[in-house]
Structures are given as C-alpha cells and as structure tokens.
Amino acid sequence: MNKTVTLTFKRDELLYDIKNMGFVEGDTKKVESEHERHQVMDVGEDGNVDRVTRVLDLTFSECVELCYPYSKKAVAEDMAKDDTLTEGDYVMVLTLPDTFSETTVDLIKNSIHELMVCRALADWMSITKKEAAADWEKKAEAARTTVWSKINGRVGRVRRKLNPF
C-alpha cells in the first residue's frame, strides 16, 4: 500500500537562509569599495529577490523531477502554463511505497532545502562574488546527490520466525 507524504518548503525559511549566508559572504569579501560588498549582501532585496525566486523555482522543479517515481503527476486536459513570476511556498507531494523509511523522508526534505538554498547562492555569487560560486555549487551538488541516492531507499525487511513459539 502506498503512503502520501507532503513536503512543504516555506519561502520565508529559504529566503532567510539565503540572506543570512549572503550577509556572511558579503562580510568576508575583500573589497576595494563598500559598494561591492553590499551587492553580495542584498541578495534578498527588491529586484534581486526576483532572480532568487526564479532560481528557487527552477531548482524545486528539478527536485520534483529527481523524485519522479513518487512525484509524477499526469498532465491534465487542456493544461496551460506561463512564466509569470509568482511567490509562494513550494509543495511536493510524494506517493511512497509503505516500505519507505520516515528517516529517509527527513533526509530528503533537509537535502532539498539545502539544495535550493545552495543553488540560489551559487547563482547569486556567480554574479557578485565569483570566487565563492564554485563552493556553493559544490554544496548544491552534494545535496542533489543525497536526494538522488536516498529516493530509492527502503526499510529493511524483518525476518519472521517460522515457529511462533
């Protein structure tokens, strides 16, 4: 029997982590003028946050696709989609086999959050602090690998004794 698990990634939580690390990256940047520093720190400000939203959207879509066996959804009749920028929480519904472990779900949830944050930071750093971009991309890739490998995890089978007494 399959079980439905809903994973919600709150936009405010994602943005806080992105802005927090943006602040630290800006604070540690060697600069000739403060102008270079504030661009790194302003990752969550007007205009900049729209780029972050696009990257979060893209990364979330990638995560949903990573979990394809359990996240797939049939295309509806007369479906229409457009590229209007919208802001909101990211919700993923997984239909998991009953042998799937809750601990694995937790790891997948945390890894997807990490992947979305790191991918957004890698993108922003590629614009404002190029020397840091590769590190964030590496972290994103590590989180992606975790999601990919764990999505196929199962709980072990319990061997039942043949003789109940």
Add this chain to the structure above:
Amino acid sequence: MAKKNVTITLYMSELIYDVQNKTYLKGRSKTDADPALVAQMQANDDDENINQVLRSIGEAFGTLKNKLSEHIEESGTTGNNVMQANQNITVALKMPSNFNQAAIDVISSGMHRYIVNAATADWFNLTSPNDAKPHVDLANASMSDVLDGINKRVRPTRTEVTP
C-alpha cells in the same frame, strides 16, 4: 521587501557658515601673508562672494546626488541652476530593507563635510589656489565616508514561520 525611507536635510545656513568660517580661519592663520590677500580668502556675505559659494554648493550637491543615485527615486523631468541662500538641501533616500540605520549619522555628517569642503576648495581655487588641494582631498575622503555608510547592511533576522 519594504524599502526604508531616509530623509536627510542639510541647512543652507549651516553650510554657508561652515564655508565662511573655514575660509576665515585659514586666512587668519596666514600671519605673514599680504593682508589684502588674506581678506580676499575670507568669504563673506557680499553678493559676489555668497553667489560663488552658493554656486559651488549647488555643484557639490549635484555630484553628491549623482553618487547616491542608486538610492534616490525622483520623478522630476526638469532641472535648473538656481541655488538660493534660504533653500535647504533635502535628500530622500530609498534604502533597502537591510540597510544599517546606525550609518545615518555618518552619511549626514559626511554629506555636510563633502559639500563644505568641495565649496571651500572651489573658493580657494579662485582666491588662494595653493590652499585648495587639502580641501579637495577632504571632500574626497568625506565622499568615501558617505558611500561606506550608504553600503552598510545588517544581518537578516529570522521571523517565526506560522505553520
């Protein structure tokens, strides 16, 4: 993200007084100079003096606004070259939500120092060219202070997410 509105007002009377006071003190310190030259160095309220100082203040203000243009939103489509002694200077800055408001004092005092030193340098260019350079340097240093302050940011604070 809501922008932070920061309004800085520089009183023209304070700017003019500071320019006049600096030029007066500089002139007074030249004990071995020709008294006529010293008198020319000391800006006063005579029309030709005050008009020159006002013109320099206007130019310095324009440069300042240009440097801060990233944070200034104005809808006006016209400009003029009139600067009056009774007209205060107001700069309305639209700062990002993570702007560090502790820097406002540095920004306002830096703006004042920039305008005063730029105007004083202009004045000495006309009346005592050898004394202009230090004020150009001071004006540049003041501009750096303003830009440093403008770019100060605070760490984001986490708000509790309601389930």
